Amino acid sequence: MAAPLEVRDLRKRYGDREVVAGISFALAKGECFGLLGPNGAGKTTTLRCCLGLTTPDAGTIAMVGEPVPARAREARERVGVVPQFDNLDPDFSAAENLLVFGRYFAIDDATLRARIPRLLEFAGLASKTDANIRTLSGGMKRRLTLARALINDPDLLVLDEPTTGLDPQARHLIWERLQGLLADGKTILLTTHFMEEAERLCHRLAIMDEGRIIAEGTPQALIAQHIPVSPSPLRPANLEDVFLELTGRDLRD
Amino acid sequence: MSHFAPPRLSLRAVAVWRRNFLVWRKIAIPSILGNLADPMIYMFGLGYGLGGLLPEALPAFGGGSYIAFLAAGTVCASTMNAASFETLYSAFARMDVQKTWEAIMNGPVALDDVMLGELFWAAAKATLSGVAILIVVALLGLVQSPLALWAIPAIFLTGLAFAAPGLIVTALAPSYDYFMYYFTLFVTPMTLLSGVFFPLDQLPAGIQAVSQMLPLTHAVALIRPLLFGQVPETPLLHIAVLAGLALACFWIALGLTRRRLLS
Structure with missing residues (x-):
């Protein structure tokens, strides 16, 4: 069976700036792969290329076995996306958001109506079925966006900073749900700024900076390799130490 | 120039159209009444107020009353106004403010399908607007012949012809403020130069030539005779102009929007 995602020598330039400067990575089925990096490292552009929303200058992408961008539309049929910024439909209730989104996949209404209560239950929003989107909290909206990304029962989930802007309670609830999805055999590609999120969820991760992958491996291996001695005697070394060691302490934006 | 490659359309556009329809259904009654109020005020105000000063059955008004002449222009x-508003303000909200298009494109729907759905949605809403006035006009006894039913597809074509250029403006607009220019520089002058309020031969010869190039002139020339129970003089010319405008502008709008959203 084809890998859920395979990216080879991907390059994308905007004007003089090479935002993605030749990166390669692949996801194995059932794993959570994290893309970490400071703002402007090229994470979101990489995701957009993978989804076929931006045409790369060079390189090859195969998502769920389909070449992208040539067959991006077909590939996206088996992928779920949680974008960085909420784009739920403000004119619809929670359930209508899922119904309308499912129709974009040409899933028939009967199947959708059977799936929607389960997805709302999964997102902890069963009591909000008919609630207007404008009345939902930030955490609820993120969970609904996650439920929306599952409407087509995707093989691969692409999450762009899924917990940015959420309070710790809301963040932990999302992590718990994502771990549940991994246990069900879903594959996840995730970008994040939260090292704790990456350490908890990701089997493997890549640290990007200035369009390049500068380190790749399991969280434990990266820590062992780059921070042999903890910078603080009070705690063990962690991924944040690795991140700052590799990408420096200068502000990026 | 790959942004301007030919459209790759699919039936997924139907789901986009249905999404907009579902939103509209929630506010259908106030929306229809709101769309009717403004043109009705003009039609009755000018039609009876100004029309009362004029003799009945002037040849310049096609042998009927001024209000019958004006009613056809108002349709x-x-x-045009409904198609323009939908593709400017409403489509811009979905594209830029709400990021609805972005969400849809995370599903297996291409931008081409999103834009096709928007085009046909705006044309449908414009048709509703035009037909609502047509019904009022018919109830007033200002429509004489069942030939007026042919006005309905002509209204739909007019909707397409104005939805497509609206999508071009939306593709280029940095913000809502920009749309005012389209209305004040294009839509409003065209309304006065296309035979909506008075016959074109009232205009100086040079301006009449300009009028012949305006799409609204062709819509009026196609639709007004049908309401008067006559067959339009050169229907194929008018249909070709409106359809050609719709096709060319849709292609350009798609290219510009691809450049804006998919770079």
């Missing part, structure tokens, strides 16, 4: 102008 066309109202269709």
Whole structure:
């Protein structure tokens, strides 16, 4: 069976700036792969290329076995996306958001109506079925966006900073749900700024900076390799130490 | 120039159209009444107020009353306005503010399908607007012949012809403020130069030539005779102009929007 995602020598330039400067990575089925990096490292552009929303200058992408961008539309049929910024439909209730989104996949209404209560239950929003989107909290909206990304029962989930802007309670609830999805055999590609999120969820991760992958491996291996001695005697070394060691302490934006 | 490659359309556009329809259904009654109010005020105000000063059955008004003449023009102008508003303000909200298009494109729907759905949605809404006025006009006894039913597809074509250029403006607009220019520089002058309020031969010869190039002129020339129970003189010319405008502008709008959203 084809890998859920395979990216080879991907390059994308905007004007003089090479935002993605030749990166390669692949996801194995059932794993959570994290893309970490400071703002402007090229994470979101990489995701957009993978989804076929931006045409790369060079390189090859195969998502769920389909070449992208040539067959991006077909590939996206088996992928779920949680974008960085909420784009739920403000004119619809929670359930209508899922119904309308499912129709974009040409899933028939009967199947959708059977799936929607389960997805709302999964997102902890069963009591909000008919609630207007404008009345939902930030955490609820993120969970609904996650439920929306599952409407087509995707093989691969692409999450762009899924917990940015959420309070710790809301963040932990999302992590718990994502771990549940991994246990069900879903594959996840995730970008994040939260090292704790990456350490908890990701089997493997890549640290990007200035369009390049500068380190790749399991969280434990990266820590062992780059921070042999903890910078603080009070705690063990962690991924944040690795991140700052590799990408420096200068502000990026 | 790959942004301007030919459209790759699919039936997924139907789901986009249905999404907009579902939103509209929630506010259908106030929306229809709101769309009717403005053109009706003009039609009755000018039609009876100004029309009362004029003799009945002037040849310049096609042998009927001024209000009958104006009613046919109002159907066309109202269709144009509805298509323009939908593709400017409403489509811009979905593209830029709410990021609805972005969400849809995370599913297996291409931008081409999103834009096709928007085009046909705006044309449908414009048709509703034009037909609502047509019904009022018919109830007033200002429509004589069942030939007026042919006005309905002509209204739809007019909707397409004005939805497509609206999508071009939306593709280029940095913000809502920009749309005012389209209305004040293009839509409003065209309304006055296309035979909506008065016959074209009232205009100086040079301006009449300009009028012949305006799409609204062709919509009026197609639709007004149908309401008067006559067959339009050169229907194929008018249909070709409106359809050609819709096709060319849709292609350009798609290219510009691809450049804006998919770079």
